[in-house]
Amino acid sequence: MDNTLETISIPNVNKPVSRLVFGTALRQMMQGKDAGQLLDQVLSAGITVFDTAADYGDSEASLGNWITARNNREEIVVITKGANTTRWRRRLTPHDIMSDFLTSLAKLQTDYVDIYFLHRDDPTAPVGPIVEQLSELYAQGKIRAYGGSNWTVERIEQANEYAFKHSLQPFTVSSPSYSLAEMIADPCGDSVTLSGDQNHAARDWYQQNQMPVFAYSCLGRGFFSGKLKSAQIGRAEELIGLGGLEYGFPVNFERLRRTEILAAKYQKTVPQIALAWLASQPLNLLPVTSTGTISHLQDSIEAMQLQLKKQELRWLNLQTEQLEE
Numbered sequence: 001m002d003n004t005l006e007t008i009s010i011p012n013v014n015k016p017v018s019r020l021v022f023g024t025a026l027r028q029m030m031q032g033k034d035a036g037q038l039l040d041q042v043l044s045a046g047i048t049v050f051d052t053a054a055d056y057g058d059s060e061a062s063l064g065n066w067i068t069a070r071n072n073r074e075e076i077v078v079i080t081k082g083a084n085t086t087r088w089r090r091r092l093t094p095h096d097i098m099s100d101f102l103t104s105l106a107k108l109q110t111d112y113v114d115i116y117f118l119h120r121d122d123p124t125a126p127v128g129p130i131v132e133q134l135s136e137l138y139a140q141g142k143i144r145a146y147g148g149s150n151w152t153v154e155r156i157e158q159a160n161e162y163a164f165k166h167s168l169q170p171f172t173v174s175s176p177s178y179s180l181a182e183m184i185a186d187p188c189g190d191s192v193t194l195s196g197d198q199n200h201a202a203r204d205w206y207q208q209n210q211m212p213v214f215a216y217s218c219l220g221r222g223f224f225s226g227k228l229k230s231a232q233i234g235r236a237e238e239l240i241g242l243g244g245l246e247y248g249f250p251v252n253f254e255r256l257r258r259t260e261i262l263a264a265k266y267q268k269t270v271p272q273i274a275l276a277w278l279a280s281q282p283l284n285l286l287p288v289t290s291t292g293t294i295s296h297l298q299d300s301i302e303a304m305q306l307q308l309k310k311q312e313l314r315w316l317n318l319q320t321e322q323l324e325e
Helices: 036-044 059-070 094-108 127-139 153-165 197-209 236-240 242-247 250-266 270-279 294-303 310-316
Strands: 021-023 049-051 077-082 113-118 143-149 173-175 213-215 285-289
Touching: 036 059, 036 294, 059 077, 059 094, 077 094, 094 113, 094 127, 113 127, 113 173, 127 143, 127 153, 143 153, 153 197, 236 242, 250 270, 250 310, 270 285, 270 294, 270 310, 285 294
Parallel strands: 021 049, 021 285, 049 077, 077 113, 113 143, 143 173, 173 213, 213 285
Antiparallel strands: none
């Protein structure tokens, strides 16, 4: 099997974008510690895209230290996110966007970001000032592409309609949650997911438009990490924390059971099967994976090339009762 990662092109980014993205929300990096050896291995494995955020502790600073030490800024694609909601208020004003963005640049020790996401949305906020602020940063060369994380298709369309009417730069990327596990509960309260039958219209929109989708929680916040077994129903929160609150429901345990069966059949791991299912979807998908172990990273790269049969893909997602051979 050729484990070379596929790359795609994103307008204005002007660098190859690896189909698999490395997420830096790791304890080591969030504490601002040196992660140079791990990041070297990630880049050597063919992953060129590094995802961070203003709210990931000091991960931006840890990533920025590595970039400066290796002098590799033009070799990699940096994603960061800002304007996240707090306990006290929504933070989607032009002032909030600029404040977070300038702080991110300082921590990353760079003068531009390849891809910038607004971490959360405020559906009551008019899109005009938001698009104008992001377009100004785009025009200045400080952002190459931008979009929304946890923005609905309807809000993206509103933003892009405003952009087109005013000759501004539109949203060209998106970052919702998406995995084989269906988000049944949402502890955060404003997450946007593509999983589940109720979100088929949004998936159809992304398939039709082929907007790049940077899928976070692609293993269901640990539900398909291998830490949890299908026989351990009722222990999801205990074993995987927040992922158990979001995904620890009978329908997902049945998906996990089926994933275990296919993992045994193909002599692969549960996360490999779950990631292979995601990579097989007809969207322009770029899964975001976080791991501090290079062997797990290599497993994820291998999973991106794993070809499951159509009936297996349907069966994993509970569309059939029995797996047809």
